[in-house]
Amino acid sequence: MFTTYRLELPEPVTLNKLQIPVFTHMFLQNVSAHKVQVDPIQGKRISVTYLSSYPREQIEREVAIFLERFTPEHDEASASSAEILEPELNMVELDEPPLEKLCSCCTPGNQRNISDDLLEQRWLTLLKNQELAYHRPIITLLEYFDQSYVDYVGRRIGDCQQRQYSVLLPASFAEKMNYFHSAPMHLLLATHLSHDHETMKSFAADVSANNGKLPQDCGPYLETPPYILQSAPCYKVYMEMEDQVFEDNTAFVLKGQSFRNEGKRVYLLERLLNFTMREFVFLGTPEYVTRMRDLTLGWTIEWMEAAGLKGECALANDPFFLPGKVKQNFKVPKHVKYEVRADIPYKNDTISIASYDTHGDFFAKTFNFRLRDNAETWSGCIGLGLERVVWSFLQQYGLQSEHWPAAIPESVK
Amino acid sequence: MSVAAEPLVYFYVPGYKPNYIEYAMTFYPMNIILCLEDGTPEEKKLEARYVVKNALQEFSSDSEHTLIVRVNSVHTPHWEQDLEELVPERPARIRLPMVRTAEDLRQVERKVQDVIHQRSLNYSPSYEVMIECCEAIFNLGEIHQASQNIYAFTFGGTDYFDDCVAKGLVDPALEVRKAKQKLGEYCRSVGLQCFDTTYMAYRDLEGFREDCLLSREYGFTGRSVIHPDQVAVVQDIYGISIA
Missing domain, CATH: 3.30.930.10 (Bira Bifunctional Protein; Domain 2)
Structure with missing residues (x-):
């Protein structure tokens, strides 16, 4: 049901005890894996467990993209490009x-x-x-x-x-x-219908025509969200x-x-x-x-x-x-x-x-x-x-x- | 390229916890002890045998990890069943706890040979013999002579301490140190490997380091551990780090 494979982290990445939970958390947010374990002793090797039905090439591609983004060289490059746009913290x-x-x-x-x-x-x-x-x-x-x-x-x-x-x-x-x-990606918005009378009538008509269900595209009826949750x-x-x-x-x-x-x-x-x-x-x-x-x-x-x-x-x-x-x-x-x-x-x-x-x-x-x-x-x-x-x-x-x-x-x- | 584990660190994993075993297999080259004895509660012995058997099958082609099984002692009702179930899976070595006399070791060897013959196995096991009571220290030479297949002696500190308490000895901690010294000296004199006991306060790395330094002086050549943080200390003190 599950397949596991091991790979070495690219140089110069070595994870210490504090970084391992951060790495695994980010990894699972970005890769369709079931589990990832980092060798806690050397901090150089990871074991990736994924659903066997998921294509291996796809997992390997996702892992490669994630690791490329995770390496310091990449961070430095993106940081320097960001610097041009924004002042640093x-x-x-x-x-x-x-x-x-x-x-x-x-x-x-x-x-x-x-x-x-x-x-x-x-x-x-x-x-x-x-x-x-x-x-x-x-x-x-x-x-x-x-x-x-x-x-x-x-x-x-x-x-x-x-x-x-x-x-x-x-x-x-x-x-x-x-x-x-x-x-x-974590955002939940709170909005309401536009207060315009014609919009409300049009919305109600659309719902009736749709057997009580919300219209597929609600956007035209809604105000820009005044609140977020x-x-x-x-x-x-x-x-x-x-x-x-x-x-x-x-x-x-x-x-x-x-x-x-x-x-x-x-x-x-x-x-x-x-x-x-x-x-x-x-x-x-x-x-x-x-x-x-x-x-x-x-x-x-x-x-x-x-x-x-x-x-x-x-x-x-x-x-x-x-x-x-x-x-x-x-x-x-x-x-x-x-x-x-x-x-x-x-x-x-x-x-x-x-x-x-x-x-x-x-x-x-x-x-x-x-x-x-x-x-x-x-x-x-x-x-x-x-x-x-x-x-x-x-x-x-x-x-x-x-x-x-x-x-x-x-x-x- | 795979690298075989050095004979320095012996990582204990409870036999009934498949996720712990799986976790240990993610470590760099390592000797892993799948424990059916103290690491497995009495009501989990059957389950542990099943899990360990499957682990030995699953990871049989893993050349980086040496899988050692610690079976239950001959003074318990479990040891024969342990050997019947696990010898066919050909663990790299078998760790034998609470060997008090040469006859204890011979009894195990006879049973292992029976299983090998019954199943026509191509398997030559070697043993890590645990010294865990005063009687065993007294019988050390005889125990050594009892088998050609001893890979190493190991020390069981907690049980040795308890044995001293049970015998009413005045200073059990001193007795433990004396026993370790004697075992270390013996192994050094006959050129046999000798592994020290676990150190349970795994967050006290300074205390562990000091204990390892003393143990190396006694003649111990490696050590059993229970936590990944202890590995680097053992590698550092008993040998050259694999880093």
């Missing part, structure tokens, strides 16, 4: 978080994939069009992990301003931060802070929905079109934002260990806010994003359940907010994907609550 070297220490060494008791069990025991129901219904056990776990995370991390952060926003992000706001350049709740904090001057380092806490057009990659709680995110956002001095990065990553790992979740922290790619083409200079750290990854034992893999992004002064400059006495204002945020926490927990311990760690209260079991 002003990269700032920061101390790395202590990644070696950031691991939660628990012992999960389940090795089986629990996907079928979730459906058979009706913890989840599959609806049409990739939609899901969460039943009580899943809802309880989502609520429990959210509250325990807020209790554990929020209490240590101290004073946090609470916020709640809608899921709609004004398109004009997104345009201002060049959002549409950064990840258009937010890909992270924290954007609204920067929107709220636009043109504000604030006195001191400030933390916000919020929960909201995130929307990502994942296309056919949607898979139960592991990858969803929209999911729930708990976020802490930090605005203040570069030192504060960087310190909160190290602290919140550490606390997140401690929280995982307390809950029995096995995982670790790693350097990540795809900073969610950075546009491909920037219009001005920003101070941005060299490594923007760190992920907390939880083990998925049955496939000897991990998934990202949380990430900390250090934005540098990108949002502060773009939306003109700043500290009163400080010339330089940075922002950063940590977001926890609650569905993925529940997914990784159940993959690590199974559905039988008597096998769950003792730390999980009886009221949740």
Whole structure:
């Protein structure tokens, strides 16, 4: 059913421990492979597993194109051509978080994939069009992990301003931060019919003629989308802070929905079109934002260990806010994003359940907010994907609550 | 061009986890120990035999990885079934845990020869004999004389420590060091390879490095590992890196 072949990475590419998860993530986004594994010792060899029915030549072509783009020579060439068009980001070297220490060494008791069990025991129901219904056990776990995370991390952060926003992000706001350049493939738009009476009548007539179905081409009837569905709740904090001057380092806490057009990659709680995110956002001095990065990553790992979740922290790619083409200079750290990854034992893999992004002064400059006495204002945020926490927990311990760690209260079991 | 694994690093993989085996096969040339003993829980022994058997078939043409099977000890009810199922797949070597006496080793060899004759196999196995208790250290010379097919001696630190505790010895950690020293010296004197025990605190690479340096002084020529991060340390200390 599956075929595996090995190949060497082209010179001079050698992947270190931090780069391997980034490489595999990008690889699977670009190549129609089922799995890719990198030799963790030398970081030079990869094993590609793909569906045997898929043409080998096609896979090899996709791999070759990906590797060509991945090699530094190519990056340098494209970077230099981009330089002509756009000024470069002003990269700032920061101390790395202590990644070696950031691991939660628990012992999960389940090795089986629990996907079928979730459906058979009706913890989840599959609806049409990739939609899901969460039943009580899943809802309880989502609520429990959210509250325990807020209790554990929020209490240590101290004073946090609470916020709640809608899921709609004004398109004009997104345009201002060049959002549409950064990840258009994940974009979900929210629009409505044109307010013009004739257009509405024409639309209704078209629907009637089409037996109640939407017209094949809706474009002529629709307004240019005034909103997008937010890909992270924290954007609204920067929107709220636009043109504000604030006195001191400030933390916000919020929960909201995130929307990502994942296309056919949607898979139960592991990858969803929209999911729930708990976020802490930090605005203040570069030192504060960087310190909160190290602290919140550490606390997140401690929280995982307390809950029995096995995982670790790693350097990540795809900073969610950075546009491909920037219009001005920003101070941005060299490594923007760190992920907390939880083990998925049955496939000897991990998934990202949380990430900390250090934005540098990108949002502060773009939306003109700043500290009163400080010339330089940075922002950063940590977001926890609650569905993925529940997914990784159940993959690590199974559905039988008597096998769950003792730390999980009886009221949740 | 494929490169054979050097006799330095021995990577343990639990026999009942096919995905771990598959992962280990992505490593550069390596000796991989498919473990049916401590790495496999009691209720998974049957499943592990099946998985390991399939792995040996699937990767039989892989010349870069040396596949070694650690069977269960002769003091358990599993060892005969292990050998009946796995000898026909002709693993590169068989690692034998908890060999206490020369007779333990002879018993295994007889069983292996029976399987070879019954199935008319063209196979000459060699053994990695694990020294894991005080009795075995005492009987070391006799155990060595019991078979012409010993490839190496290996040390099992955790079980040796437990044996010392069970015997009420005052300082089990010291006893372990003395045993390792004795085993290392013996192997050096007879020109036999000798592999050290696993180091479970795999994130403590500094501690592991120090332990490897000491072990090399004792006479050990390679080491078993449980995590990819430990590989470079072993290559660095016991031999020339394959990088």
